[in-house]
Amino acid sequence: MPNISNLLNIASTALTTQQRAIDITGNNIANVNTEGYSRQRVNMEQNSPVRDHLGTMSTGVHADQKIERFYDRFITMQLNTENENLGRWDAQKTALEKVEVLFDEVSGYGLGTAMADYWNSWQDLINNPSGHVERTSLLSSAQYMANTFNQLSTNITKVQEDIGTNITNIVTDINQIADQIAELNRKVTQVEVNGHNANDYRDQRDLLVQNLSKLIDIDSFEDGDGNITIMVGGGKPLVERTATWELSTVNVGGIDQVHWNNSSGGSEDITTRIGSGELKGWIEARDVVISDYQTRLDDLAATMIAEVNALHSVGYGLDGSQNDFFIGTGAGDMAVNPDIVADVDLIAAASDPAALPGDNATAMAIYDLQNTLTMAGGGSTFDDFYISLVGDVGSDVRRADLNFDHQTNMMGHLTNYREEISGVSLDEEMVNLVKFQHAYTAAAKLITTTDEMMETILGMKR
Secondary structure, three states, rough: OOOHHHHHHHHHHHHHHHHHHHHHHHHHHHHHOOOOOEEEEEEEEEEEEEEEEEEOOOOOOOEOOEEOOOOOOHHHHHHHHHHHHHHHHHHHEEEEEEEEHHHOOOOOOOHHHHHHHHHHHHHHHHHHHHOOOHHHHHHHHHHHHOOOOHHHHHHHHHHHHHHHHHHHHHHHHHHHHHHHHHHHHHHHHHHHHHHOOOOHHHHHHHHHHHHHHHHHOOOEEOOOOOEEEEEEOOOOOEEEEOOOEEEEEEEEOEHHHHEEEEOOOOEOOOHOOOHHHHHHHHHHHHHHHHHHHHHHHHHHHHHHHHHHHHHHOEEEEEOOOOOEEEEOOOOOOOOHHHHHHOOHHOOOOOOOOOOOOOOHHHHHHHHHHOOOOOOOOOOEEEEHHHHHHHHHHHHHHHHHHHHHHHHHHHHHHHHHHHHHHOOOEHHHHHHHHHHHHHHHHHHHHHHHHHHHHHHHHHHHHH
């Protein structure tokens, strides 16, 4: 039946409930700038009513045991997907920009300039086939061009090696994040098995999953106990409840490949099954895009070596000797024949030993190679082939830039959308704070009033 004790209980539960609401509001305000934080709310429910001969009487309010977390699973999945693509293009953009610097033709010291100087030196030799100065100049320009090929090839290889280091570091980061997610799985389950909420742990775990998605494409789902399972590499488990499987890098033919380590101590190459994230960007840049640049550069150098040697080897130096002009098989080892370096008279300008020293037919034939369709299956000159290569490098960089900008905008849009759902609004929280404060004050007043009523009743008995 209604009595002062029941009224005191109503006031007490109201005071406790409003206090909890103020605590949660304060926590929201404190985490307004915390990355990944989802705002929370206390859900208030009426206490179970009681019935007596006078009817049904309410018994106050209480806070639901679980604190509501404002969270949209669909938006989270979209964020992770777009973050995978952002990571891919971010890595590829960075890698290709490093290569673009190597193909610098603006400064006047690039391979295009070196090739032009080389052909011009043959032109000078045509005008004076027996001239020592012209031969020395040709040797110098040929060595400079070969060195430029060498340096460009070496620098491209160095970029690929640096990418391998980045891949190894990312794999280490992936393993560390996987361990942290597994630990948070344990904490979430430990808290929620008793009917409480693990909102803070869930926020931390979601942020880690998002960070992981930027590194590698993932498939994730949550089981009935609140554990997140994460799969990579086309279905290989990375995290399952509190268990984790590590990734590693294995050097195969000088190239670091990504392997998934199974529980029996073996490993499986999943490099080609990585579809997005920074790992995909680095791997694709190293093994596809930059590798193609290197192949084309080697093709250019090898064809130039072969074509020049084919003509030079049947020509005659001033002493009547016949030699190859270049040695090597590609851009990395291209060099002028050491015999010619030691004696420029071995440079073959003539095609008829009887016409020495004034014959320049071989020099003219080699000079004409500049405008001969020797590359791309007979569809391009040396210069055009190189210009096409440089143009493709620039085009690939622009494509990576555009995709990176697009993904950045997509992430910004989805992040703003998430903030509308899960983010903290200080205006809203301040309104709630005032509301709960007034309710708390009123509940406290109710306790005071009830206390005065009890004093009055006690006074009547004195």
